[in-house]
Amino acid sequence: MSSPTSPSPLTLRSFWHDLPREGKLLLSVVVFEFIGTGLVLPFNIVYLHEVRGFALGDAGLLLALPPLVGFLVVGPGGAAIDRWGARRILVGALVLQVIGNVTLAFASTQALAAVALLMSGVAFGVSWPGFQAFIAAVIPSELRQRYFGVNFTLLNLGIGIGGLVAGAFVRVDHLPTFQAIYLGDAASYLPALFLMLVPLRHVAGRVEHHGDGSAAKVSYLDVVRRPAVASMLLLSFVSSYVGYSQLNAGMPAYARSVGEISTRGLGFAFAANTLVIVLLQLVVLQRIEARRRTRIIAVMGAVWAVSWLLLGATGLVSGTWGATMLVAACASVFAFGETLLQPTVPALVNDLAPDHLRGRYNAASSAAFQLAQIIAPPIAGFLIGHHLDSVYIGTLVVGCLLLGVLAVVRLEPQLPPGVNGVREPELVADPDAVPEPTPKTRTSTLE
Incomplete structure (x- = not known):
């Protein structure tokens, strides 16, 4: 949960100063x-x-x-x-x-x-x-x-x-x-x-389990039955399917077979992706500080939808310099979405997880992410290989918009505001915020 003490305003110097050794x-x-x-x-x-x-x-x-x-x-x-x-x-x-x-x-x-x-x-x-x-x-x-x-x-x-x-x-x-x-x-x-x-x-050794040791016997099924965790896993799967699974497999295949760009052009697109992340991440961190993480994920979904529409447009100018520029634009816009995703989802998962189950929570999130990476490439290959270009792009755009709905409509009501990135002053000012569970309600072995 969020500490009552807020960190310093974000600069590289303040971030480094606030970090523990x-x-x-x-x-x-x-x-x-x-x-x-x-x-x-x-x-x-x-x-x-x-x-x-x-x-x-x-x-x-x-x-x-x-x-x-x-x-x-x-x-x-x-x-x-x-x-x-x-x-x-x-x-x-x-x-x-x-x-x-x-x-x-x-x-x-x-x-x-x-x-x-x-x-x-x-x-x-x-x-x-x-x-x-x-x-x-x-x-x-x-x-x-x-x-x-x-x-x-x-x-x-x-x-x-x-x-x-x-x-x-x-x-x-x-x-x-x-x-x-x-x-x-x-x-x-x-x-x-x-x-x-x-x-x-001396860090992160064996986690101490207090009481009768029953917490050590908590299964993954017990973890997944927690509504917020189930929603988080679904969100991880969808974000992986419409995100990194496509960037690493579907996007290059589409760019080569439909956009007809060169391997050098593809390398240029990935270089642009990296450059955007390096240049924008700190700026984005400053803008999303203390904002609801679910809303940030929803914005990311909209950004990724735009990136896939740019990729789809390459089919209109196949084999030209314009197709290469569109693929580079797709990778760059996608990178902007990455700068929204990467700070928020890992922080959300770990703020949601109790200390003694942190390994299981992170493993479950990782499994959902990896499952999409196994499933997505064959589907992308089938659709692109059978010239179903519009279906391929359309499913990605719809999936990105679904991601925003999952984040705001399903996951957000299940999260305590502190886990969702909201600081104490906003909790006081927001009468509609979901209250933190009181210690009395935290009797489940999941906590």
């Missing part, structure tokens, strides 16, 4: 870690197919392993976070990432590549809920929205730098250049691992 340490390694991600992210399929010589279909199946395994382990991972603490789980995940990337750098057979990607998938599945729970353990509630926003900016900056470096360095006819970027990705996890093992070893 542990938060400063965590942010200090984000860019470096995601430079490693940026090194390899655009080139995984190129490495497996063109460099290692695996058939394109086999390479696609190999790259489907991490998200699939991640989805399968996220549930047990969330329970493990609640039982043993986020830090221990993250140490294991970081070690797996290091070993997986080193193995992939020297994977001359499909079997070895599969082992490497399976390790990365396990790490991927527990890392998201693990880091969210860890951050919530060290960042006060009133600073979480700011923290998640700044973290997202640094993450994108790192990926952008890594992509530029790798693009200028790798050569398809020279295997050692690809081995170097995977070893670089492995090395990028070492600073975070050091933080977990040394300066932050």
Whole structure:
């Protein structure tokens, strides 16, 4: 819940000043870690197919392993976070990432590549809920929205730098250049691992369970039965389906097959996406401070609807410079929506979650997000491949508008105002605000 003490007005200096030491340490390694991600992210399929010589279909199946395994382990991972603490789980995940990337750098057979990607998938599945729970353990509630926003900016900056470096360095006819970027990705996890093992070893250990220990036996079904959680999971699924799942799969496919833009034009669009996030995130954080998070999500849905309409317009000017500009505009407008989403949803989930169930709450949200990423690409491929371009764009626009309805009409009435980002002065001034539950009502094992 929100602290009665409001943070300072948002500037980079005030944000850094307000952060606890542990938060400063965590942010200090984000860019470096995601430079490693940026090194390899655009080139995984190129490495497996063109460099290692695996058939394109086999390479696609190999790259489907991490998200699939991640989805399968996220549930047990969330329970493990609640039982043993986020830090221990993250140490294991970081070690797996290091070993997986080193193995992939020297994977001359499909079997070895599969082992490497399976390790990365396990790490991927527990890392998201693990880091969210860890951050919530060290960042006060009133600073979480700011923290998640700044973290997202640094993450994108790192990926952008890594992509530029790798693009200028790798050569398809020279295997050692690809081995170097995977070893670089492995090395990028070492600073975070050091933080977990040394300066932050006292943070986010096993959560203390008071009473008869029944809280430790709370199942995911018990968690999902809470109305606000069920609505939050539905919102996470829809936002993933109409959002990142399309940006990473549907948008490039549509841009290439319908808009007929070049691969260079597609790279330009993704660069524009990153640039907008880096330039706008702090400005957006200042504008959304203390506003209802559900309303921010609704605005984001409208922004994303505009971005998909811009993508749809590429079909009117296929194969031209105008199509490339429209795809870049789509990616840029989408990025503006991202700056609204990334600070709000993680903060909302963690303000909603009781400490002893934070792993399960974050894992459930992650599972809903990942499920959409598994479902969306085949649907997008079918619609685009069967020339149902208008149906594809229309479903995305409708989905974005539905997102706003879910946020405002369904989720908002189920949230205490503090969880929804409203500070105490507004609670006093707003007689229609949903009141905070009193301690007497918090008797469920979910609390």
